[in-house]
Amino acid sequence: QLQLQESGPGLVKPSETLSLTCSVSGGSISSSDYYWGWIRQPPGRGLEWIGSIHYSGGSYYNPSLKSRVTMSVDTSKNQFSLNLMSLTAADTAVYYCARDMGTTRFDYWGQGTLVTVSS
């Protein structure tokens, strides 16, 4: 059974950079069939797709966040990561990682990690 687990700081200061990692177990991140995605959800609000990355390095980002987002894959650790720069309070959210079948089919999700942006 595939499992995903997010890790990273729970509190980040405004203007700083958020770095989150998603560890994948029970399957290989190096499968050509899948992308690996990040989705976030501000408290009490809806879901927002941040971006998705393939193990080969190919990636797609939400146009509204593209200027601040970088994603990467570490196949040796079976992990993928998210960097989000220039944080503001509006970036406070639960951040989820998920397996992306390449269209809109996120079939396995992590439990989510709450990130608060505050000084």
Place this chain on the structure above:
Amino acid sequence: QSALTQPASVSGSPGQSITISCTGTSSDVGIYKYVSWYQQHPGKAPKLMIYDVSNRPSGVSNRFSGSKSANTASLTISGLQAEDEADYYCCSYAGSGKKVFGTGTKVTVL
């Protein structure tokens, strides 16, 4: 890339059927057969219920069904049960690798 439009809330009695709409544009829902639906209970991660407009993943009850007409996709829950009370989100492909989620609908079982 604007969020797809869903009703804020839908309610029904046990055993009834309800339908949740998801309205997009000719640049997303209207042009692609890639619409999915997610169920989210409080404090939990979303769960995939429908993909590619009308396909159910293994293990999802056949009480859940999806369809699409023009720029609007729909999720129907038949034989409503207490456990169906949750938030539901649609998601559409928007071309060039982009995906957009709906605004979300809270389903209440009366």
